[in-house]
Amino acid sequence: xxxxxxxxxxxxxxxxxxxxxxxxxxxxxxxxxxxxxxxxxxxxxxxxxxxxxxxxxxxxxxxxxxxxxxxxxxxxxxxxxxxxxxxxxxxxxxxxxxxxxxxxxxxxxxxxxxxxxxxxxxxxxxxxxxxxxxxxxxxxxxxxxxxxxxxxxxxxxxxxxxxxxxxxxxxxxxxxxxxxxxxxxxxxxxxxxxxxxxxxxxxxxxxxxxxxxxxxxxxxxxxxxxxxxxxxxxxxxxxxxxxxxxxxxxxxxxxxxxxxxxxxxxxxxxxxxxxxxxxxxxx
Amino acid sequence: xxxxxxxxxxxxxxxxxxxxxxxxxxxxxxxxxxxxxxxxxxxxxxxxxxxxxxxxxxxxxxxxxxxxxxxxxxxxxxxxxxxxxxxxxxxxxxxxxxxxxxxxxxxxxxxxxxxxxxxxxxxxxxxxxxxxxxxxxxxxxxxxxxxxxxxxxxxxxxxxxxxxxxxxxxxxxxxxxxxxxxxxxxxxxxxxxxxxxxxxxxxxxxxxxxxxxxxxxxxxxxxxxxxxxxxxxxxxxxxxxxxxxxxxxxxxxxxxxxxxxxxxxxxxxxxxxxxxxxxxxxx
Numbered sequence: 194x195x196x197x198x199x200x201x202x203x204x205x206x207x208x209x210x211x212x213x214x215x216x217x218x219x220x221x222x223x224x225x226x227x228x229x230x231x232x233x234x235x236x237x238x239x240x241x242x243x244x245x246x247x248x249x250x251x252x253x254x255x256x257x258x259x260x261x262x263x264x265x266x267x268x269x270x271x272x273x274x275x276x277x278x279x280x281x282x283x284x285x286x287x288x289x290x291x292x293x294x295x296x297x298x299x300x301x302x303x304x305x306x307x308x309x310x311x312x313x314x315x316x317x318x319x320x321x322x323x324x325x326x327x328x329x330x331x332x333x334x335x336x337x338x339x340x341x342x343x344x345x346x347x348x349x350x351x352x353x354x355x356x357x358x359x360x361x362x363x364x365x366x367x368x369x370x371x372x373x374x375x376x377x378x379x380x381x382x383x384x385x386x387x388x389x390x391x392x393x394x395x396x397x398x399x400x401x402x403x404x405x406x407x408x409x410x411x412x413x414x415x416x417x418x419x420x421x422x423x424x425x426x427x428x429x430x431x432x433x434x435x436x437x438x439x440x441x442x443x444x445x446x447x448x449x450x451x452x453x454x455x456x457x458x459x460x461x462x463x464x465x466x467x468x469x470x471x472x473x474x475x476x
Numbered sequence: 477x478x479x480x481x482x483x484x485x486x487x488x489x490x491x492x493x494x495x496x497x498x499x500x501x502x503x504x505x506x507x508x509x510x511x512x513x514x515x516x517x518x519x520x521x522x523x524x525x526x527x528x529x530x531x532x533x534x535x536x537x538x539x540x541x542x543x544x545x546x547x548x549x550x551x552x553x554x555x556x557x558x559x560x561x562x563x564x565x566x567x568x569x570x571x572x573x574x575x576x577x578x579x580x581x582x583x584x585x586x587x588x589x590x591x592x593x594x595x596x597x598x599x600x601x602x603x604x605x606x607x608x609x610x611x612x613x614x615x616x617x618x619x620x621x622x623x624x625x626x627x628x629x630x631x632x633x634x635x636x637x638x639x640x641x642x643x644x645x646x647x648x649x650x651x652x653x654x655x656x657x658x659x660x661x662x663x664x665x666x667x668x669x670x671x672x673x674x675x676x677x678x679x680x681x682x683x684x685x686x687x688x689x690x691x692x693x694x695x696x697x698x699x700x701x702x703x704x705x706x707x708x709x710x711x712x713x714x715x716x717x718x719x720x721x722x723x724x725x726x727x728x729x730x731x732x733x734x735x736x737x738x739x740x741x742x743x744x745x746x747x748x749x750x751x752x753x754x755x756x757x758x759x
Contacts, residue, residue, distance in 0.1 A: 251711045254540050364711045402702065403686070403693035410686035417712075419685065419704060428534045428647045429700075 198222040199371075200235040200244040206324030206346035208278060212369045213245045214345070216274040229258050233266045236372050243271070244372035249418070250278070251366040253301065259370075260422050260434055263392065263463055270390050270464030272371035280306055280341050280359040283327055283352040288336045290355050297326035298341035306341060306359040315339070327352055371466070386468040387440040388417060391450065393457040394424060394432050401456065402433070408452040409437055412445055440465040481505040482654075483518040483527040489607030489629035491561060495652045496528045497628070499557040512541050516549045519655050526554070527655040532701070533561070534649040536584065542653075543705050543717055546675065546746055553673050553747030555654035563589055563642040566610055566623045566635040573638050580609035581624035589624060589642040598622070610635055654749075669751040670723040671700060674733065676740040677707060677715050684739065685716070691735040692720055695728055723748040 199221045201209035210223045224241050226232045236244040246259045263270075280302050284293060296303070296315045303310070303317040310317055320326040323342035330340045331350040339355060340346070347354050370390075395401045409416055418436040423429070439446040441462050454460050482504045484492035493506045507524050509515045519527040529542045546553075563585055567576060579586070579598045586593070586600040593600055603609040606625035613623045614633040622638060623629070630637050653673075678684045692699055701719040706712070722729040724745050737743050 251706050252708075254706050257537055362709065364709055366711055399696060399698040400693040402699065403689040406686040406689060410683040413682060415682040416685065419702075421702060423534050423537050425535075426645065426647055428649055 196222075197243070198224050198241040200224045200226050200232045200241040202226050202229050202232050202246065203322055204324050204328065206327055206342065206349035207322065208276060208324075208343055208345075208367065209245055209247065209369065210324075211343050211345040212247075212274050212276040212367070215276065216245070216272065216369070216371060229256075229262055233262045233268065233372070236268055236374065237266050239374070242373065244268070245274075245369050246372065247367045248273075248370050249368045251364055252305070252362060255420055257422065260420060263434075264432065264461075267375065268372045269375050270370050270466055271373045272466045273388065273469050274369045274371070275469050276367050276369060278305075278360070278365040278367050279343070279357065280323070281344050281347060281354045282356040282359055283330065283340045283342055283347045283350075284338075284355045285330065285334050285336060286351065286353045288353065288355075292336050293339045293355065294337040295335075296339050296341055297329060299323050299326070302341045305365065306361060308361040309356075309359045324349070386438065386470065387443075387465050388436055388468040389439060389441045389446060389465040390434065390436050390463040391453075391460060392432055392434050392463060393453060393460040394430070395456065396458055397430055405433070405453060405456050408449045408456075409435075412449050414439055414446065414449055438468070479505075480526070481507050481524040483507045483509050483515045483524040485509050485512050485515050485529065486605055487607050487611065489610055489625065489632035490605065491559060491607075491626055491628075491650065492528055492530065492652065493607075494626050494628040495530075495557050495559040495650070498559065499528065499555065499652070499654060500526075512539075512545055516545045516551065516655070519551055519657065520549050522657070525656065527551070528557075528652050529655065530650045531556075531653050532651045534647055535588070535645060538703055540705060543703060546717075547705075547715065547744075550658065551655045552658050553653050553749055554656045555749045556671065556752050557652045557654065558752050559650050559652060561588075561643070561648045561650050562626070562640065563606070563624045564627050564630060564637045565639040565642055566613065566625055566630050566633075567621075567638045568613065568617050568619060569634065569636045571619045571636065571638075575619050576622045576638065577620040578618075579622050579624055580612060582606050582609070585624045588648065589644060591644040592639075592642045607632070669721065669753065670726075670748050671719055671751040672722060672724045672729060672748040673717065673719050673746040674736075674743060675715055675717050675746060676736060676743040677713070678739065679741055680713055688716070688736060688739050691732045691739070692718075695732050697722055697729065697732055721751070 199213045204225050232244045235241045247256050249255045295318050297318045297320045299322045302323050324346045326340040327342040327346040327350045415438040420434040421431040482496045487508050515527045518524045530539050532538045578601050580601045580603045582605045585606050607629045609623040610625040610629040610633045698721040703717040704714040707715050
């Protein structure tokens with residue numbers, strides 16, 4: 194085993210842990226944390242080498258808490274990973290699908306599988322998270338109950354996969370970011386394409402966002418994401434989070450960021466990291 | 477009493493009901509609904525004249541569910557209202573502050589008053605909503621318990637206001653929108669300034685958002701809000717929600733929208749309505 198550790202929110206078997214394992218190819222110790230705040234604190238305090246948190250889901254949108262925590266902590270984004278979120282129906286070993294009556298899981302997972310559950314005539318039971326429902330089933334063996342969680346949770350808690358791909362909309366991806374200290378060794382991946390994440394604030398004047406975006410458009414730099422968040426203590430003023438294609442050390446990107454600094458009241462580069470490109474099967 | 481009805485999410489005493497009463501100057505029947513979905517369904521089905529839902533909070537950000545519901549229903553935004561969210565500590569009539577040990581409320585309200593509660597040495601107890609915690613206290617009289625809710629909830633449930641302005645950050649405003657059917661009679665207010673809300677989608681190509689914003693910038697039309705949401709069924713493609721200053725029937729705004737239609741793959745005008753301008757006291 195390695196001494197590299199990755200903090201994640203949830204308990205063993207969580208989708209965040211699965212993303213960490215796939216991103217680092219199993220060569221890490223995964224550290225469960227109670228909250229996203231704890232993940233950031235764990236990495237900031239030097240207790241874990243890295244952290245992994247979800248930042249955006251293709252169905253539900255951005256996870257705003259993590260945008261706010263990025264601003265509050267002085268960490269760097271070292272990488273990104275797109276995880277295909279596929280919910281499995283998990284039962285105790287040996288049970289048959291026909292025996293299942295109740296399905297335990299997190300409300301969002303239950304909602305994402307609503308049509309499947311209705312079709313099978315299964316009754317949803319709300320639990321605190323997906324992995325937690327799998328652990329619950331292991332600890333409270335009941336042949337009429339199933340959990341809705343990942344295939345990874347099935348492995349962790351010794352459960353049987355009764356059905357796969359339970360989600361009604363297969364275009365279900367979560368984008369995770371990998372966090373580290375500014376001094377962290379970079380995680381090198383063979384890739385030509387980089388992405389950079391920045392956060393900046395603008396004064397409230399007509400056309401200011403248009404001007405801000407012009408620093409990228411005039412240099413043909415592709416934006417992959419724009420997100421606005423309320424600015425703490427300023428009613429209806431916003432911080433903007435932008436991801437753009439390219440590395441912050443590329444001269445052209447450097448000039449765009451310098452140009453943006455002329456317009457922005459504050460600006461911070463959150464990190465440049467290899468872009469994770471995958472072929473989406475279900476669009 | 478009037479036969480005009482306004483659907484809101486929550487139970488009597490909720491902040492949404494308070495916003496409805498302030499917006500309509502009490503001249504309406506307020507109809508409590510279980511969920512935001514029910515508010516939209518109530519108005520779409522013609523069971524209520526109007527609906528009111530929160531769309532954005534100055535601390536917590538946008539309420540995404542309501543952006544998604546705007547897209548799903550063919551309703552019109554007829555107005556907006558900015559409510560100052562001020563949490564009061566409510567006790568049974570006759571109790572003294574010194575007797576209080578426990579404070580019941582919604583997790584977000586408790587979080588917004590964390591420093592105040594710590595200072596007073598009060599223990600938070602999580603409840604399903606603010607108004608619900610006030611009703612609970614009326615129905616389960618306990619002189620050691622208080623609820624954290626609006627002054628309106630105090631009136632509704634006959635409770636005593638022990639302390640006002642419990643929130644740690646006073647820059648706490650929620651923007652509500654007033655919904656009606658396309659055929660609804662407009663709610664006229666004496667105001668010079670209008671605002672228009674639109675939603676549109678763009679193909680994923682470099683600089684496209686910059687081009688989209690140019691239709692406003694080149695005509696000196698001020699944007700007051702921009703929000704992106706994942707497009708259902710399209711991984712990492714977005715719908716954009718924009719609010720701009722002006723009425724959709726103004727020739728200049730009309731030309732901007734026509735120009736945007738040349739770039740957008742879809743576009744819908746959600747409504748033009750009088751702008752609610754208030755002086756923010758605490759910034």
